[in-house]
Amino acid sequence: MFPYRWPVLIRVSAVRIGDLMDVQPFISVLIVPGLLFTSVMAFLYAGMYRKVRARMQNRRGPPFVQPFYDFIKLLSKDSIKPEKSGMLFTWAPIIALASVLIVPILFPIGGLSFAGDLIVVIYVLNVSAIMLAVGGFSSGSPFGAVGGSREVTQLFAYELPLAISMVAVAVKASSFSLVGIAGAQEAGGMFFYQLPFACIAFLSIIPAKIGLQPFDIPEAEQEILGGPFVEYSGYRLAIFTFANQVKYFVVISLAVILFFWRNWWQFLITGFLLWLLFIFVKIISARVKTDQSFVFFWQYMGILALVDLVRVVI
């Protein structure tokens, strides 16, 4: 599906190499919407996060590209590996980054969507959360272990409403692929109007998924010193942080594709607006506790999502 035209340069070169092989997968994986596009968007989201937050708090804030500078700087620093830590200490950030980078490849803006890729998205996003927990556990620090166990608990809390709301969308679109879901919305209007409860449930999960207040329980700096990240430094920390920033973009974009899809440029704009909303929610709320988030997700959001699933199925 090509909802927009490639820039001429890419098309010309594509034709030449295209005589030898099919270049479309390479472009999808490496350029748009894969690695390059996602990285730029991730740094943009992270820069916006810091700048907007600072302006709302009466501060100046860092320059817009500061997350990128931080990334480069962290790569040049020593990365200390604690004595007690295992092999997974190194692999956890890498797997986390790899898993979140898989998701945008499936996006319906020139991605390699296939039937049933929604299941892959759910799975792959969980892998990144689990890697956070694994990284915490393997660091051998009690703060990391507490952070890891909180991350797993959090995963159990939000997974149910997340799955229900995604299934509601899939049933409504009668397709388990992102392209199918986007296509159904182009034909019949945004799912936000048709599945408002599932949409609210999904949006409420986003802060937990990307670790923002009020659900940044696993990373609580003042309580457990950043939880899983406590022992990380250097390139390992750079990769982990970058994986998190990619997650900002990926999860927000997923929400747009599932509930607010219209076309590719409105996809970008809606993404930025949603991100503004979540920054705003972050700066006006305190961090709740694990038991409170559990009650919130299972009691309220789970039921909310279920209402729409039942409505769709009937």
Add this chain to the structure above:
Amino acid sequence: MDMVVQFGPQHLALAEPERFKVHTEGEKVVDVEVAVGYNHRGIEKLAERKTFEQDILLVERICGICSMSHPVAFTQAVEDIAGVDIPERANYLRMIIAELERIHSHLLWAGIAAEIIGIETLFMYIWKDREYVLDQLEIITGNRNHYAWNTIGGCRKDITEKHIPPLLTALEVVERRTEYYIDAFLRNRTIRARLVGTGILPREDARKLCTVGPTARASGYAVDVRKDDPHLAYDKVDFAEIVLGEGDNMARAKVRLLEILESVKIIRQAAKAIKGLPEGDIAVPVAEIPPGESVGRYEAPRGEVFHYVKSNGTFYPERVKVRAPTYSNIQAVPTMLMGDTLADVPISLASIDPCFCCTDR
């Protein structure tokens, strides 16, 4: 899963070094060991080697935030030994600075509490508004902290007519903003979820553990030196003693925020009162300190500061004993934490407004 989590000596939630060994089962706290002494500087011993005049400077530096509390308690004890009555105006001047300090200390606490429960916006806002008070302190005394305001027998500077209007303007801003923060603390659901019902200290325990200040008053145990043993000019002004019964973190937050409003009231009355007193009459000379001993009590922002001074007739005190409010309140922390989750430890710990440099001296 039993685990021991060390809070401190270095921890983000603690600005100063002190160690809390928290024994947990999963996330539930089952035992807390408090270890103090990481910040010991031997100030009491040092005070014996300096003259009384120099000791005022020294005790002022026990703590950066209660830098009015210790000198007032100390000079009160020394003045009691010397048998001098300080001028009425000096009492009011000391009280104005003391209450300004209480406002900035309570605002500082509210900001830190907000930061610890994860709402950093409120922290930024509150600390910005705290600057109004610090500016006034700088205009009046010359310093944002460590005011050098006291001397044996009175004060060192005067508050003149030109100081009063900006002071009252700043107080108006602070009062309005504090009302907004009270509203924020009471109505924001996420803040309520964190503060209500956590870190409960029952009244009986508060009394048994000798807690003082806002910590005690939030548990319904009414102790306030300003009311119980009026010093300075506290018996001449009208203010309410805020006593709440819940004993949880929210009650301690409320007590502090409401006390800011009471402090504003006190300063307004004092600013009116000093107009009727002769300007410049701020200190009486004290030639020598006779042998003797006495105590000075003062209600600091965190609770009662207690100084014991013994003189042997020389220029040097024979003994200076300081008891800071946090030393009493820190004993209540294990009781507050027992049965709560690990997530509540930092905020419950901060809810006594700990000042470890006072504690260890």
